[in-house]
Every structure is written in structure tokens, then in C-alpha cells.
Amino acid sequence: MQAGTYVITGGGGYFGFRLACALSKKSLRVVLFDVKPPSEALPEGVEFVQGDVRDFTQVANASRGADCVFHVASYGMSGREQLNRKLIEEVNVQGTKNVIQACVDLGVPRLVYTSTFNVVFGGQVIKKGDETLPYLPLHLHPDHYSRTKSVAETLVLKANGSSLAGEGGVLHTCALRPAGIYGPGEERHLPRIVGYIEHGLFRFVYGDPESLVEFVHVDNLVSAHELAAEALTGERQHRATGQAYFISDGRPINNFEFFKPLVEGLGYSFPKLRLPLPLVYFFAFLTEMVHGAFGRIYNFQPLLTRAEVYKTGVTHYFSIEKARADLRYNPKEYDLGEVVEWFRSRGRGKNRSRRLLKN
Numbered sequence: 001m002q003a004g005t006y007v008i009t010g011g012g013g014y015f016g017f018r019l020a021c022a023l024s025k026k027s028l029r030v031v032l033f034d035v036k037p038p039s040e041a042l043p044e045g046v047e048f049v050q051g052d053v054r055d056f057t058q059v060a061n062a063s064r065g066a067d068c069v070f071h072v073a074s075y076g077m078s079g080r081e082q083l084n085r086k087l088i089e090e091v092n093v094q095g096t097k098n099v100i101q102a103c104v105d106l107g108v109p110r111l112v113y114t115s116t117f118n119v120v121f122g123g124q125v126i127k128k129g130d131e132t133l134p135y136l137p138l139h140l141h142p143d144h145y146s147r148t149k150s151v152a153e154t155l156v157l158k159a160n161g162s163s164l165a166g167e168g169g170v171l172h173t174c175a176l177r178p179a180g181i182y183g184p185g186e187e188r189h190l191p192r193i194v195g196y197i198e199h200g201l202f203r204f205v206y207g208d209p210e211s212l213v214e215f216v217h218v219d220n221l222v223s224a225h226e227l228a229a230e231a232l233t234g235e236r237q238h239r240a241t242g243q244a245y246f247i248s249d250g251r252p253i254n255n256f257e258f259f260k261p262l263v264e265g266l267g268y269s270f271p272k273l274r275l276p277l278p279l280v281y282f283f284a285f286l287t288e289m290v291h292g293a294f295g296r297i298y299n300f301q302p303l304l305t306r307a308e309v310y311k312t313g314v315t316h317y318f319s320i321e322k323a324r325a326d327l328r329y330n331p332k333e334y335d336l337g338e339v340v341e342w343f344r345s346r347g348r349g350k351n352r353s354r355r356l357l358k359n
């Protein structure tokens with residue numbers, strides 16, 4: 001990695017913090033910018049600046065002197081957060097505008113945006129899609145998070161080539177579109193899934209058993225971000241400039257098959273009941289209606305939203321050839337073993353709880 005200062009918006013979150021740890025191991029200066037601090041201690045060379053991407057002045061102050069900004073912060077990805085449209089719009093769209101403007105005004109030459117598969121996916125079957133696929137029309141997104149991530153990605157890629165204030169030069173931008181992120185310590189999806197397993201709510205699977213989706217291990221995603229930042233430099237002929245890339249482990253798999261080692265590794269049996277996808281989708285729709293009506297009085301966590309049903313039950317996977325060719329991305333093979341171990345070491349899992357009781 002080129003020496004310099006790297007700013008990570010959303011650096012207090014799971015992925016942003018892992019990225020910071022990797023950069024700090026390369027002796028780079030890293031600034032984490034987030035509304036909340038990371039849950040772990042800061043490694044050497046990493047500074048935390050508390051701030052909100054919705055506030056331009058705060059973003060600008062944190063970005064001063066940066067050589068590259070990784071814009072990772074986002075809101076509304078899963079659970080009840082998905083239903084707060086106003087905050088989603090403000091953080092994902094206005095926040096991204098602020099980040100772009102800060103880069104231009106302060107002469108930051110590189111901006112890498114963490115996007116999502118969802119910018120092209122809205123519940124339709126996609127097999128080995130690539131970056132030539134058009135964006136999903138905005139009105140077809142089943143959730144506001146995906147819609148605003150799509151708007152934000154477009155803004156970032158449009159800003160590519162903008163003239164920088166100060167010493168001149170232009171802004172180089174690119175967007176990475178990850179699959180679902182997993183890894184030890186992941187705080188968004190896995191604890192929720194494990195909670196459902198432990199509370200006996202994981203009683204059924206749904207959709208076609210042949211349906212395929214994808215995941216990306218956090219460290220593969222970290223490596224893709226490092227490589228993308230490199231591929232925006234002159235040394236790499238700005239190869240990634242203005243480009244979007246799908247990023248995954250490159251191993252499509254059925255969603256429930258993927259989680260099977262986690263369920264069984266925690267001592268539970270994998271459910272045998274399989275429900276039709278439309279039924280589960282309808283249930284998710286009803287849950288969202290109820291949340292819409294009563295969410296202000298009781299902001300409960302929906303079991304599933306419509307977007308989550310699509311993401312888990314409808315085939316969509318993408319080629320990573322463009323990332324391999326342009327970024328030199330080469331994902332390593334991981335499994336859920338370390339995730340199971342992470343939960344078990346924290347006293348989670350059926351057999352483990354029994355063992356703890358006996359001791």
C-alpha cells in the first residue's frame with residue numbers, strides 16, 4: 001500500500017474496523033470516522049474521530065490531509081433499521097455527497113466506496129452477472145437501503161475525474177459491491193441468526209434448495225479494498241478509476257447450506273421443514289405493515305423483511321473476473337469454523353451451555 005493517511009468513514013463498524021487493523025499492520029496512518037467508537041481497542045497508528053457523515057464540516061475536518069478515503073459508513077442494512085427511511089436517506093445519500101465534496105474541497109485524490117450487490121438486484125434471478133448489468137430501476141428496490149446505496153454509488157462514480165481544489169489533479173473513485181459479509185466477530189447478521197437458532201425460531205428454511213447466493217469473508221473484502229485503493233494510483237495507471245466491482249468469495253452456495261455448519265457447530269439440528277418462498281415473502285410483507293403501523297410505539301425487530309427474503313432465497317451471484325483482472329483480487333478460501341469457534345468461546349451454543357452448567 002502507498003504510504004499516507006487513510007480515512008475510513010464507518011470505521012467503528014465491523015468491516016471498517018477490520019480494514020483499519022489491516023492498514024495499521026502496514027504502518028499506515030488511519031483515521032476512523034464514525035458516530036460510534038469501535039467495540040475493540042484501537043491498534044497503533046489508528047485514531048478515532050467521532051462524527052456524523054451527515055455533517056459536512058465534521059467530514060471535512062476528518063478528511064483533511066488524507067490520501068484516500070474509504071467511504072464505508074451506511075445505515076439501514078438489516079433488521080428494524082431498514083424501516084427508518086429518513087435516516088437511511090440522510091446517511092446514505094447526503095452523507096455520501098458530503099464525503100465527495102470533502103474530497104474535492106480538500107484535494108483528497110482517491111475515494112473507494114463500499115457499495116453492495118443490491119444495486120443491481122431486486123429479487124430477480126441473476127446467474128453469474130457481471131458489471132455490464134444495468135442498475136436496478138430505483139422504484140423496483142424492495143427496500144430504501146438498497147435504493148439509497150445505488151444512488152450513492154452513482155454519485156461516487158460520477159464524481160470520478162472531478163477537479164480537486166488546492167494543488168490540482170483529479171479525484172479518482174471506484175465502488176466495490178460486496179456480497180453478504182461474514183467472519184468472526186461480525187455483529188450485524190450472525191448474532192441475529194444465532195439468536196434465532198437459540199430461541200428455537202430457526203424451525204424452517206425456504207425457497208428452492210437449488211437457489212444460490214454468495215458471501216464474502218471480511219478479510220477477502222479487506223484485501224479487495226486495499227487493492228482498489230492501489231488500483232486508483234498512478235503506479236497502477238489508475239486502472240480502477242470510475243469502475244464498479246462485484247466482490248465475493250467466488251463460491252456460490254445455497255443460503256441455508258452456507259449456515260448449516262454454524263447451526264450444527266453450535267449443537268442444534270438443521271430444520272427439515274421447507275416453506276415456499278412466496279409464503280415467507282408475504283409474511284415479511286405483513287411484518288413490515290405491522291411495523292409501519294406500530295413501530296413508533298414499539299420498535300420491534302422484524303423476524304424477516306421482504307428484502308432479506310429475496311437476498312437469502314432468490315438465486316443471485318456474480319462473476320469476480322473484473323476484480324481479478326483490474327484489482328488483482330484473489331480471494332482466499334474460508335469456512336464458518338472460526339465463526340463457530342468465536343460464538344462457542346463466548347459461551348454460545350447448545351452443548352456448550354450444558355457443559356457450562358455441569359462445570
Ligand SMILES: NC(=O)c1ccc[n+]([C@@H]2O[C@H](COP(=O)([O-])OP(=O)(O)OC[C@H]3O[C@@H](n4cnc5c(N)ncnc54)[C@H](O)[C@@H]3O)[C@@H](O)[C@H]2O)c1
Nearest residue numbers: 010012013014015034035052053072073074116179180181
Ligand atoms: N454486512 C453486509 O453483509 C454487507 C453486504 C454488502 C454491503 N455492505 C456494506 O459494507 C459496509 C460495511 O458494512 P458493515 O457490516 O461493517 O456495517 P456496520 O453497520 O458494522 O458499519 C457501518 C458503520 O457506519 C456507521 N455509521 C452509521 N451512520 C453513520 C453516520 N451518520 N456517520 C458516521 N458513521 C455512521 C455505523 O455506526 C457503523 O459503525 C456498509 O457500507 C454496507 O452498506 C455490507
